[in-house]
Amino acid sequence: MAVTIHEVAKGADVSVSTVSRAFTMPDMVNAATRRKVLQVAEELGYQPNRAARGLVTGKTGNIGVVVPDVANPFFSAMLKGCTARAREVRHVVFLADAAEDPRVEAEVVGAMAKQVDGVVLCSPRMDPDHLQRLVGTTPLVLINRDEAGLPAVLMDSADGARQALEHLSALGHRRIAHLAGPPASWAGEERLRGLRAAAPACDVETIELGPFPPTFQGGVQAADLALARGVTAILAFNDLMAVGVLNRLAARGVAVPTDISVVGFDDIEMSSMTTAPLTTVRMPMEAAAAPPSTCCSTGSTHPSSRAPTPPTGG
Amino acid sequence: MAVTIHEVAKGADVSVSTVSRAFTMPDMVNAATRRKVLQVAEELGYQPNRAARGLVTGKTGNIGVVVPDVANPFFSAMLKGCTARAREVRHVVFLADAAEDPRVEAEVVGAMAKQVDGVVLCSPRMDPDHLQRLVGTTPLVLINRDEAGLPAVLMDSADGARQALEHLSALGHRRIAHLAGPPASWAGEERLRGLRAAAPACDVETIELGPFPPTFQGGVQAADLALARGVTAILAFNDLMAVGVLNRLAARGVAVPTDISVVGFDDIEMSSMTTAPLTTVRMPMEAAAAPPSTCCSTGSTHPSSRAPTPPTGG
DNA sequence: GCACAGCCTGCAAACCCTTGCAGCAAGTGT
DNA sequence: ACACTTGCTGCAAGGGTTTGCAGGCTGTGC
Numbered sequence: 196m197a198v199t200i201h202e203v204a205k206g207a208d209v210s211v212s213t214v215s216r217a218f219t220m221p222d223m224v225n226a227a228t229r230r231k232v233l234q235v236a237e238e239l240g241y242q243p244n245r246a247a248r249g250l251v252t253g254k255t256g257n258i259g260v261v262v263p264d265v266a267n268p269f270f271s272a273m274l275k276g277c278t279a280r281a282r283e284v285r286h287v288v289f290l291a292d293a294a295e296d297p298r299v300e301a302e303v304v305g306a307m308a309k310q311v312d313g314v315v316l317c318s319p320r321m322d323p324d325h326l327q328r329l330v331g332t333t334p335l336v337l338i339n340r341d342e343a344g345l346p347a348v349l350m351d352s353a354d355g356a357r358q359a360l361e362h363l364s365a366l367g368h369r370r371i372a373h374l375a376g377p378p379a380s381w382a383g384e385e386r387l388r389g390l391r392a393a394a395p396a397c398d399v400e401t402i403e404l405g406p407f408p409p410t411f412q413g414g415v416q417a418a419d420l421a422l423a424r425g426v427t428a429i430l431a432f433n434d435l436m437a438v439g440v441l442n443r444l445a446a447r448g449v450a451v452p453t454d455i456s457v458v459g460f461d462d463i464e465m466s467s468m469t470t471a472p473l474t475t476v477r478m479p480m481e482a483a484a485a486p487p488s489t490c491c492s493t494g495s496t497h498p499s500s501r502a503p504t505p506p507t508g509g
Numbered sequence: 510m511a512v513t514i515h516e517v518a519k520g521a522d523v524s525v526s527t528v529s530r531a532f533t534m535p536d537m538v539n540a541a542t543r544r545k546v547l548q549v550a551e552e553l554g555y556q557p558n559r560a561a562r563g564l565v566t567g568k569t570g571n572i573g574v575v576v577p578d579v580a581n582p583f584f585s586a587m588l589k590g591c592t593a594r595a596r597e598v599r600h601v602v603f604l605a606d607a608a609e610d611p612r613v614e615a616e617v618v619g620a621m622a623k624q625v626d627g628v629v630l631c632s633p634r635m636d637p638d639h640l641q642r643l644v645g646t647t648p649l650v651l652i653n654r655d656e657a658g659l660p661a662v663l664m665d666s667a668d669g670a671r672q673a674l675e676h677l678s679a680l681g682h683r684r685i686a687h688l689a690g691p692p693a694s695w696a697g698e699e700r701l702r703g704l705r706a707a708a709p710a711c712d713v714e715t716i717e718l719g720p721f722p723p724t725f726q727g728g729v730q731a732a733d734l735a736l737a738r739g740v741t742a743i744l745a746f747n748d749l750m751a752v753g754v755l756n757r758l759a760a761r762g763v764a765v766p767t768d769i770s771v772v773g774f775d776d777i778e779m780s781s782m783t784t785a786p787l788t789t790v791r792m793p794m795e796a797a798a799a800p801p802s803t804c805c806s807t808g809s810t811h812p813s814s815r816a817p818t819p820p821t822g823g
Numbered sequence: 824g825c826a827c828a829g830c831c832t833g834c835a836a837a838c839c840c841t842t843g844c845a846g847c848a849a850g851t852g853t
Numbered sequence: 854a855c856a857c858t859t860g861c862t863g864c865a866a867g868g869g870t871t872t873g874c875a876g877g878c879t880g881t882g883c
Contacts, residue, residue, distance in 0.1 A: 561839035
């Protein structure tokens, strides 16, 4: 059924070793031979079996990516970055959607372990114990989570929060709601930390609400609570929530940014599609997948704030 | 480094065969032995190497999914459906983003071929020749494309277009623009076919514009052209474009749905987040990944139209 | 004519598993 | 006591590839 290296060898009248070398170490085989081999391979439609190759080389040529929710634009953007970068280095990505569930997260990493060269763990919800147990199973890199001794790419969420707060403060806001995301989110905690640290200097009172699901619906739900607390600005966990907030506010006849300002996080493309102005703190997700220079060990990239509409109100 | 079946065998003082069987055919080994084996395996953190297993069984336990663009909510929804369903049957998915490029598409399928049990090809842009050559390499199922002899899950795009047209016609629209997506899109052609067939009966003049990129930007760009043609309704290739159209119309001060009605396709979640009313023809993408009954060979699922806001204007 | 280097090529082991077959012990029926 | 079944277990082959090692042939310098 599947055409193997053996049929190619037979077809080209050489040994399998030669065929193998023709592909992996081209300059070790005579030019004429190589040509012949490649031609036969082409005719037969031969494709090396990467699994078998991985068995002996120890390298699979695959990298695993696990995200809490592919349908979240933030993660699909990140995913796109990963697949693109993977392709450049002739790898292919193994995807797992952990459905926001820590147990699933651990499980899928286990399942991928042996067939990938490493896994990219996006914003893991998993507790440290599990995480440590996973290390050693397979090389790991964490996104947006700082765990002792583990390589990670981090976005400076705390500083992002500070930026957002200063921005709002400068616009005259004094009472600002923060809508928390999932409890175990490292980025969320960082943000809160940054918020608390910056609040006094900004002369701002922060109302901490949540946790809420990091989704459109979560935002809808949170908006009412925030309104009830009489704030003039809302800092949402991410853009998805922010859009939910925007929507709920519109439904309740609250004008943005006249009555209330809304700020999100992540700068997913979608946020530019809303009609009400949404300021967002940009997280350079796709870029984070780009080739190193500083990468390969713990490194961090910095957020920049952005206001799609004139920041008069954001 | 990696712990293999051999160390477990040694640790449990049995042969490798027994360890293997303890995992894959539990009732063939003595209960006590099995317990011991599993315990040792647990202690050592043994995880069977699925690649090696695949080598001998011929089943990899992986399924490949290739999409034109993960960042497109339509496809990420579909992807989510795939991963979820895959997990249920203890499979894991291999993802490739073809970046809307037919060449890449063919290439990645080749790369995945040997390490998956089959691949799900989403809305392939690839030409029939390439497609046929891929068959035989690995089992294939097409999404939203009908190719002779190939299993596919199809959404009835033509009928969706008809529904949309009738809807608009009933609302009194007589001059309607259709914004085409990528030229090679099967769904697009189907839609056009449905449109042309239905137009006379609906007493509607259709203005065919495009092709445009199936993106938010594509919609923005298309909106101006449509406006210039003086239509009262716009049928966009997908919701992403529709949202782009909505945005551009808002920017130009055109009221929706008062001045112009906009209809999209796919019913991605995002479309419920826009502030202007967007009618969309629903494509049951996630459901399409669900377990069979009719599945496993060519089957089709049917679209239903939906108006998030009262259809007075949509 | 000889020794030696250099270039290619083939052999076979190894990677980690599964599985058909055979072996062994204990249990059953006569 | 015997043959036979039943229930587990081990041996070894095999799956598709890579790679260290050894062997063959050509060509070079003397």
